[in-house]
Amino acid sequence: VGQVWATQYLIGAGRFDITGPAADVNMMGYSMTSQTTAGVHTRQYSRAFIFAEPQPAGKRVVYVSIDACMTSQLVTIRVLEKLAEKYGDLYSANNVVISGIHTHAGPGGYLQYILYTVSALGFVKESFDVLVSGIVESVVLAHEDLQPGRALINEGELLDASINRSPTSYLLNPAEERAKYQHDTDKAMTQLRLQNSMGEDVGGMNFFAVHCTSLPVENKLISSDNKGAAALMMESSHQPATNRSQFVAAFGQANPGDISPNTLGAFCTDTGLPCQKEKSTCNGRSEKCRGRGPGYPDFFSSTHIIAEKQATKAKELFDTATEELEGGIDSRQMWVDMSSYKVHLADGTNVSTCKASIGYSLAAGTTDGPGAFDFTQGTTSSNPFWSAISHLLKKPSKEITECQGKKPILLPTGEMTEPYDWDPAIVSVSLLRVGNLLIAAVPVELTT
Secondary structure, three states, rough: OOOOOOOOOEEEEEEEEEEOOOOEEEEEOOOOOOOOOOEEEOEEEEEEEEEEEOOOOOOEEEEEEEEEOOHHHHHHHHHHHHHHHOOOOOOOOOEEEEOOOOOOOEEEEEEEHHHOOOOOOOOHHHHHHHHHHHHHHHHHHHOOOOEEEEEEEEEEEEEOOOOOOOOHHOOOOOOHHOOOOOOOOOOOEEEEEEEEEEOOOEEEEEEOOOOOOOOOOOOEEEOOOOHHHHHHHHHHHHOOOOOOOOOOOEEEEEOOOOOEEOEEEEEEEOOOOEEEEOOOOEEEEEEOOOOOEOOOOOOHHHHHHHHHHHHHHHHHHHHHHEEEOOOOOEEEEEEEEEEEEEEEEEOOOOEOOOOOOHHHHHHOOOOOOOOOOOOOOEEEEEHHHHHHHHOOOOOOOOOHHHOOOOOOOEEEEEHHHOOOOOOOEEEEEEEEOOOOOEHHHHHHHHHH
16 A cells, blocks of 8 residues: 556446345245245345446446346346436446356346246235345445456466256266366356456455255355355455445355355265266155255354355465456446247257246255155156146247257246246347456356
């Protein structure tokens, strides 16, 4: 402190509480009606970061990490409407990204599509309102916090905080593809160190791929799980910089598809033996095949251990960061119709995506949160009983059946519109640029 650095950007950071109703509201993530809120383990927050070019007409981008399973189109729309009321066209869908850390321990009912509110028994206004207002307030705090600063970036690997929960599926990738990588999950961690013009630390942004499923479906306490806990650890270890009210540290989600924090592996709850590998079952059923975290059988201990591993590695990268982000700020956003997106393959053929549908394997869940009945992972054939039941809601059309190919359809949600749409068809895809850093925001769980 004392030396004045040459600064590339105006940087602002803000944090605001978004903890929702702590009693009798279904949690978003595992989609189990039995998992309803009954207290608080850790409070949940929205953490917003603004990067702006210093010139009066300079571009700016906003990245918001929320301690929630995900955002929703409706939440984003309302947030942008409220920001427009306050700031005009300064913040819009083009330059604002809202990203959930994917905790499975927060109140649900805030999405506008039926599929995501079924277990919550419909829309929950209290969940929705606190998310919208908290996200807006975090952006307001970041906007009011804008000061000259710089961003340093560092990268490393965290090897013992995640495993692939579907390792046999990963082995079905071509050998030449797998040969490009040392591990069957992405172990890379990216850390930003944000400083003011005097070299004081004002915040940090971390990206690492791991599910926030340290807390299982039996948990009923609202929690930000391992990523939110890591953020709190890092924030508590830093004092606010001069003229700043808080140090803000976000542990954002990366590409967490099939990446589990339950690092001991999956075991049968009745026998204690490892689950059947290919189907993740115990005696042919998925319910008793459960992942174990490093603190097993105490899942709160597991949460703390995985959080501490992320926080420790983040601190190491934070403290040793020397590469400065340089260059302009920019952003792009587009709406993509995923029900019929045309793709030109390398072999010259043209293919298309399909309308959304739930397959039998999705009903089986995962080792982090297994499903019910006799559904199993990797199912490639339908069941006459379940077909008869599902057809009472909607029978898949010939078009969607042919498009989905080998995937047996349990529910053709992309064709279900009563009483309103069950699944989105048109989704938002965004790209933020801060110098030589690109942040891609996509509404999917990318896999390794």
